[in-house]
Amino acid sequence: xxxxxxxxxxxxxxxMKRLQELxxxxxxxxxxSDLSVNEFLLVREAGFKPIGLVxxxxxxHVGIQLGRWGKNQELETLSQAMYHARELAMARMxxxxxxxxxxxxxxxxxxxxxxxxxxxxxxxxxxxxxxxADQPAPGGASWRNxxxxxxxSDLSxxxxxxxxxxxxxxxxxxxxTCVYHIAHQRMGAVFSNIGKNVEIEQFTQALYDARELAMxxxxxxxxxxxxxxxxxxxxxxxxxxxxxxxxxxxxxxTAVRPLRSDHEIERPTxxxxxxx
Numbered sequence: 562x563x564x565x566x567x568x569x570x571x572x573x574x575x576x577m578k579r580l581q582e583l584x585x586x587x588x589x590x591x592x593x594s595d596l597s598v599n600e601f602l603l604v605r606e607a608g609f610k611p612i613g614l615v616x617x618x619x620x621x622h623v624g625i626q627l628g629r630w631g632k633n634q635e636l637e638t639l640s641q642a643m644y645h646a647r648e649l650a651m652a653r654m655x656x657x658x659x660x661x662x663x664x665x666x667x668x669x670x671x672x673x674x675x676x677x678x679x680x681x682x683x684x685x686x687x688x689x690x691x692x693x694a695d696q697p698a699p700g701g702a703s704w705r706n707x708x709x710x711x712x713x714s715d716l717s718x719x720x721x722x723x724x725x726x727x728x729x730x731x732x733x734x735x736x737x738t739c740v741y742h743i744a745h746q747r748m749g750a751v752f753s754n755i756g757k758n759v760e761i762e763q764f765t766q767a768l769y770d771a772r773e774l775a776m777x778x779x780x781x782x783x784x785x786x787x788x789x790x791x792x793x794x795x796x797x798x799x800x801x802x803x804x805x806x807x808x809x810x811x812x813x814x815t816a817v818r819p820l821r822s823d824h825e826i827e828r829p830t831x832x833x834x835x836x837x
Contacts (some may be wrong), residue, residue: 594690596668600718604667607725612661617653618702621646623681632744633767635774636807639740643809647671647736650687651713656755658711663691664704666714667721667773669734671813672798689713698730700819706732707787714815716793724744724792729817736813737778741771743806768810772796788816 568792593614594601623642638732650671658666669689675682689786691711706712714731714741724731743764775796794814800807 570736595670595688596690596718600668600721601723603718604690604692607722608695608713609665609667610695610807612663612691612693612708613757614661614688615654615661615666615691616671616686617650617657618687619646619649619653619685621649621683621685623683633763633770634742634744635771636740636742637736639807640738643740643811644736644738645807646683647673647684647687647738650685651734654687654689655710655713657798658691661691662693663711664694665731666691667714667716668718669677669713669715671736673716689715704730708733715809715813724817728820730820732783732788732816732818734813734814735773735782735786735791736811737780737782737789738780739812740773740807740809741767741774743767743808759808768808771810772812773806775812779812779814783814783816786816787818789818793818 592611594611595614596604596611596651601611621642623639625647654666654669666689669687671687672685674684698704703709704712710733712731713734715734716724716731721731744767778789779794790815795814796810797814799809799811
């Protein structure tokens with residue numbers, strides 16, 4: 562079991578009590594899971610046993626961002642807030658899984674929900690099913706990542722099964738975020754474009770830059786895990802409560818590695834049918 566102290570990650574006492582009741586091998590313990598029946602069966606087929614539902618939460622106040630509103634720019638204070646809040650939720654979920662002695666967490670969902678405590682307050686939630694492998698990884702290696710943490714994956718149970726069968730293992734969910742302010746058009750440009758089909762280059766460049774920042778940060782996280790690549794990438798835009806000209810671009814995916822250094826994906830055999 563990991564030496565990580567879950568209480569250091571802000572895991573409450575009630576959660577620790579629940580985790581103790583889920584400990585594998587404990588008399589009368591039963592697992593909990595948000596996997597569908599099909600996902601549960603495929604995760605078991607892949608050689609992993611669900612242990613219990615694990616979660617992490619962070620209610621976060623997003624600070625004030627000052628800047629020049631007449632130019633395209635990243636709002637770094639907001640970017641850091643959105644990133645740190647998600648990291649807190651993920652770390653607490655990982656701490657719960659580590660307390661169970663899990664090898665990984667599958668089917669992770671990471672969400673943001675506005676709360677009525679204030680306009681600048683939101684809850685960041687990470688939830689998934691902790692699993693333990695029936696056997697070590699090929700070569701006797703651990704299924705955990707290079708940070709000795711349980712792997713995390715937002716792949717469905719079906720995609721997780723396919724990944725393992727293809728000879729790859731998840732390392733962890735990687736993400737990148739960028740909160741970006743898009744400057745308003747100058748009045749002269751607005752009038753000059755009336756009645757025309759024309760690209761608004763200022764807006765195009767702003768959105769392009771913001772997405773690139775989010776993607777590059779996700780890639781940097783994958784490199785830190787020594788991943789071969791990232792699968793299941795999603796790139797989303799969220800306005801939250803900032804207004805129409807301020808948007809968060811958020812990219813997320815699952816970093817993966819081959820189970821063997823000499824691994825090659827088997828190519829399907831093509832069968833040709835000739836009539837006559």
